Amino acid sequence: MSAARQPGKSAAPLVSERRDEILALASKIFADKGYASTTVREIADAAGILSGSLYHHFASKEAMLDEIMHGFLDHIVEQYRGTVAAGGDPIDVLRALIREAFSSLGGNPAALAVMINEFNFLVQFPRFAYLRDGAEETERLWTGVIEAGMRTGVFRSDIDARMIYRFMRDTIWISVRWYRPEGKYSPEEIADFYVAMLLDGLATGGSTDQGVRREQE
Amino acid sequence: MSAARQPGKSAAPLVSERRDEILALASKIFADKGYASTTVREIADAAGILSGSLYHHFASKEAMLDEIMHGFLDHIVEQYRGTVAAGGDPIDVLRALIREAFSSLGGNPAALAVMINEFNFLVQFPRFAYLRDGAEETERLWTGVIEAGMRTGVFRSDIDARMIYRFMRDTIWISVRWYRPEGKYSPEEIADFYVAMLLDGLATGGSTDQGVRREQE
DNA sequence: GACGCGACCAAGCGCGCGCTAGGTTGGGTC
DNA sequence: GACCCAACCTAGCGCGCGCTTGGTCGCGTC
Numbered sequence: 001m002s003a004a005r006q007p008g009k010s011a012a013p014l015v016s017e018r019r020d021e022i023l024a025l026a027s028k029i030f031a032d033k034g035y036a037s038t039t040v041r042e043i044a045d046a047a048g049i050l051s052g053s054l055y056h057h058f059a060s061k062e063a064m065l066d067e068i069m070h071g072f073l074d075h076i077v078e079q080y081r082g083t084v085a086a087g088g089d090p091i092d093v094l095r096a097l098i099r100e101a102f103s104s105l106g107g108n109p110a111a112l113a114v115m116i117n118e119f120n121f122l123v124q125f126p127r128f129a130y131l132r133d134g135a136e137e138t139e140r141l142w143t144g145v146i147e148a149g150m151r152t153g154v155f156r157s158d159i160d161a162r163m164i165y166r167f168m169r170d171t172i173w174i175s176v177r178w179y180r181p182e183g184k185y186s187p188e189e190i191a192d193f194y195v196a197m198l199l200d201g202l203a204t205g206g207s208t209d210q211g212v213r214r215e216q217e
Numbered sequence: 218m219s220a221a222r223q224p225g226k227s228a229a230p231l232v233s234e235r236r237d238e239i240l241a242l243a244s245k246i247f248a249d250k251g252y253a254s255t256t257v258r259e260i261a262d263a264a265g266i267l268s269g270s271l272y273h274h275f276a277s278k279e280a281m282l283d284e285i286m287h288g289f290l291d292h293i294v295e296q297y298r299g300t301v302a303a304g305g306d307p308i309d310v311l312r313a314l315i316r317e318a319f320s321s322l323g324g325n326p327a328a329l330a331v332m333i334n335e336f337n338f339l340v341q342f343p344r345f346a347y348l349r350d351g352a353e354e355t356e357r358l359w360t361g362v363i364e365a366g367m368r369t370g371v372f373r374s375d376i377d378a379r380m381i382y383r384f385m386r387d388t389i390w391i392s393v394r395w396y397r398p399e400g401k402y403s404p405e406e407i408a409d410f411y412v413a414m415l416l417d418g419l420a421t422g423g424s425t426d427q428g429v430r431r432e433q434e
Numbered sequence: 435g436a437c438g439c440g441a442c443c444a445a446g447c448g449c450g451c452g453c454t455a456g457g458t459t460g461g462g463t464c
Numbered sequence: 465g466a467c468c469c470a471a472c473c474t475a476g477c478g479c480g481c482g483c484t485t486g487g488t489c490g491c492g493t494c
Contacts (some may be wrong), residue, residue, distance in 0.1 A: 036253035053442045156421050159410050174387040193376050201418030204373050270472045
């Protein structure tokens with residue numbers, strides 16, 4: 001029961017091209033069918049091996065998911081940190097954050113899809129508690145930029161900053177459900193459309209009421 | 218093998234209070250854990266009966282899901298149809314559609330959650346092909362309103378109407394993942410915040426560039 | 435040419451799943 | 465009091481799941 005001394009003794013070698021290949025295949029299947037509906041036999045089939053052979057590379061099906069989530073989250077949070085730390089006009093910082101978020105579409109859409117599809121379910125398990133930490137740090141970073149813009153007056157301040165963040169986050173990330181690489185627009189173009197709509201709104205004239213109406217229906 | 222003549226012979230009576238009760242319980246569990254991760258034993262436990270007894274009310278686990286989805290979709294599409302048919306200023310029609318969509322949060326959040334969580338996976342199966350029909354009709358209705366507004370000039374027309382629709386649809390529906398009935402804002406208030414942000418934008422001044430910038434980064 | 439090792443195969447175990455078939459109960463009806 | 469029927473129980477079947485164990489193969493090293 002004591003831990004083995006040999007570094008390579010475990011059934012899960014930590015680096016390997018083949019390993020990355022299998023993980024990419026698993027991401028795609030998890031994204032398409034959902035984690036629970038995916039069988040290890042399907043993953044093995046896609047990789048051209050038998051299901052048991054997967055366990056040479058990974059300790060469990062859950063470990064594959066864990067690695068996908070960790071990889072995605074660590075990378076994107078790191079990006080957000082850098083962008084916010086660089087500072088600048090809140091409008092420009094927010095624009096940069098939005099572009100980074102959308103660029104996940106081009107980079108690793110399968111991992112992004114798995115993240116948004118499975119987040120709510122997984123976050124309740126101790127093993128995946130780090131998902132909550134990452135989500136909270138992201139929320140702090142983005143909300144901080146929005147609030148900074150409210151203070152300097154470039155953003156309207158009659159709407160809750162956290163709600164604005166949620167609207168943005170959801171709109172951006174869930175676009176992975178309809179985005180197609182072969183489609184009409186690139187992630188960068190979609191990001192610019194979104195920024196344009198977010199900042200200046202859909203309406204053209206001053207015909208709509210500024211400020212939120214709070215009366216009951 | 219010939220069809221039984223008696224109307225109540227089938228294992229699935231079509232109306233029953235108990236049936237509705239069980240279906241509501243199933244919706245909640247499906248929403249929390251995902252359809253695939255939910256077992257019939259869990260549903261039965263929640264209802265205080267044994268798993269086999271579920272099959273007195275429903276033909277299968279899939280049939281429960283089917284009924285939840287159909288009930289939700291039929292109702293909401295019917296609403297959209299009526300609102301669009303009533304006509305009016307595109308801004309007002311769009312506002313009404315958005316409020317109706319958000320009001321699903323208060324009405325049947327579990328069914329809404331199941332819908333957005335399972336849609337992409339289920340739509341590929343013949344049994345759930347009607348989901349695509351409902352989604353397409355909804356898209357036609359909403360997009361039609363947006364395009365009408367573009368023609369009359371109340372909406373900006375430099376962004377693809379279908380993309381605007383997608384941004385809106387996903388943002389509204391996925392709010393079920395963070396909306397809490399006991400929270401700070403009601404679905405109606407959230408809807409008004411969203412409409413305000415959507416129509417007039419987040420920026421206060423004329424400092425941002427109107428129109429979409431298309432240069433590469 | 436013996437050895438180590440990463441990659442995979444062969445075979446199958448045990449568990450929990452969706453679902454089934456027949457039986458029991460208790461309130462309602464005539 | 466005989467009958468009906470919705471609601472639920474009892475008991476368990478068969479399948480496919482994640483995962484395990486021991487073995488095979490081929491390449492690189494000395």
